[in-house]
Amino acid sequence: DAGITQSPRHKVTETGTPVTLRCHQTENHRYMYWYRQDPGHGLRLIHYSYGVKDTDKGEVSDGYSVSRSKTEDFLLTLESATSSQTSVYFCAISEGLDTYQETQYFGPGTRLLVL
């Protein structure tokens, strides 16, 4: 199994509060990704990182920000959580040698409920 951990694994929060999710990898992979999983939508990319301090937006980035200050850690922040951000969040990593073909490895997920 790829060495990816996510914390917390479960979180309940209230609308309007800030929330930070953490992804930690031990593989020294260059690329890291944040996805959200919702019924009927599969997984949708929120943000990704292609190196320390190098990040870019995905298809559903509104309301989210990210930071990567170390190769092994990628943080996802909901500045002011809303009920529409209730979801399961997955972190993924890939080596970044050939982004067209290579496999992404996924973490176990964080289940977030915004009341």
Add this chain to the structure above:
Amino acid sequence: GDSVTQMEGPVTLSEEAFLTINCTYTATGYPSLFWYVQYPGEGLQLLLKATKADDKGSNKGFEATYRKETTSFHLEKGSVQVSDSAVYFCALNDYKLSFGAGTTVTVRA
């Protein structure tokens, strides 16, 4: 933009039945194609992949062939087991990974 369409579930089968999950895609380039599987309570893991037309990916008895002429990558398994119960996602990678909605498969003993 790129997109993936896969057959809607849920799919319920008996053990040893034949499984097919249809997947078609739309892409402007020449993507790689993937099937990921998600077992209950877990993250996604790669099941198989194909990187060019006519390639066949296979793993754990599952197979899928990259058909450029029909823009398809259907997943098949000849004899399913209870342990194959999971959600299956078709995905394409044309610089970024785009997923289908997922198909829930339940295999009954």
